[in-house]
Amino acid sequence: MEALPVSGVPERWPALLVPGLTGSKEDFIAVLQTLAQSGRRVIAIDMRGQFETSGPDDPSAYTCAALGNDVDLLAQAIGEGEPVHLVGHSFGGLVTREAVIDGRTKFASYTLMSSGPAAIVGPRERAGRAMLRELPELGMEQLWHSRMEPEALAAGVPDEIVSFLRKRLFSNSPAGMVTMTREVLSAPDRCGELTQVEVPVLVLYGEHDDGWPPSMQSEMALRLNADCVVVPGSVHSPAVEAPETTAAALVRFWNAAEARSRG
Template sequence: MAMIDVGDIRLHVQRVPPKGRRPAVATAVLVHGMLTDSLASYYFTLAPSFAQAGIDVVMYDLRGHGRSERPDSGYTLDYNLNDLDTLLERLDVTGPVHLVGNSYGGTVAFSYAVRRPERVASLSVIESSPATPEWAANLGVGMRQWAARMEKEEAAVLAWITANRGHHKARQAKRAARLVQATTIVRDIPASRVLTEDQIRSVRCPALFIYGGESSLVEQSPWLKSLLPDYRSVVVPGHEHSVLIEAPQAVGAHILSLIHEVAEAGTPGTAAGTDAP
């Protein structure tokens, strides 16, 4: 475990090197979702198999999450992009990385590929979408509803989660409630600057989108395919938004295949830099 200073806060980082101390095939940076999530969702799913496959794995807790510090404010997408940018510098990761993002982490990863195309070799986006106006509006409604319910019925909600999902999930929900109550995250994230279609189109690296077969996000696939020059998609049948946790082997196999393909071919050309989203 390491705490890395990225300027205004410190982030909790875990790095898992390739097994057997062999040279790394590539570096993968794994970005988790918001509120109830943390780097633990990768530590117990993708990270071990990635390290076994010769990949240098970097995981970190987003600001306010897990063991990272929790500032009172500063939770817009731009803050998270700045954190990722500085984190890679502090870790002396100089080559292009393979970004993997789950849920909100996928939105962070995609926006980072827009901001720093020369730093991203491939994108793997799990149950997520780029930061569009629709994304911001839907997220804002969902976060406000969740926050209001937790404020009024926290004890009942936690009791239901404990009975139906277990004590671990209940603890995650309780920590998320504290984050929502003590910070401006509910206002900040939906108010983030969003991407234009031209900015989305500027992502030239291979972009793999993984969906649960029962997820409504599958509907965005034709639109993304029309914009991204190297768009790939995988649908994992029988799963919804939690496909990473429920089907880690299937998800990991598809991502590893992409990483090895790009690593063997050499880093693809990248588009010229664009204004930060």
């Protein structure tokens, strides 16, 4: 999904937004146009094997390293020689840091949104391990009916969004879902390597995050010498739950990063 300024002429460096494990580009709909109005071309993607981007049955195609290589290639194509602002949400943070650390692409800035320093913990870790047990044997249908649909209905999600969530889940690559879940459950801590990269970093998360605990993300920001924004009232998806606050924080960070770089 692409958004451009109303003028159609981007005056600032572009941005690439990468979703989480069970997410897709649509998770950024609420912030896309606001971000673009800051003078940028903004692109949100499905990763390989997610929703409307197909992928092979080969599990090795869905490791953080393989997906990070995709991010490198996309960023280079989008930037056309200019640096790109990179945002990774949740598992997308573990993927995008691969592209930042490998140093092949010049990034204008890097935002970890509701992501962490290593493997996910807490209730989402338990849900991931349950999915690994159930998915190979019972398939997407059981995952939807036993877990994802009841959670959506309990949260009062509108019917049309529930229909979209079902369509999205069933469009995902089963091999991709299994491998990416294993990756998010076993990711090593790479903060030390990330500190060696000269790129401005923002750690942004909801005050009630139920993925990586807020305290863990705050500590990660200190380790990375990163800017840190806590989104009031948000849980694990700030771009969905608090789009105005999230977009404003990203624009401020991007503008400051560009000013420092050009200065």
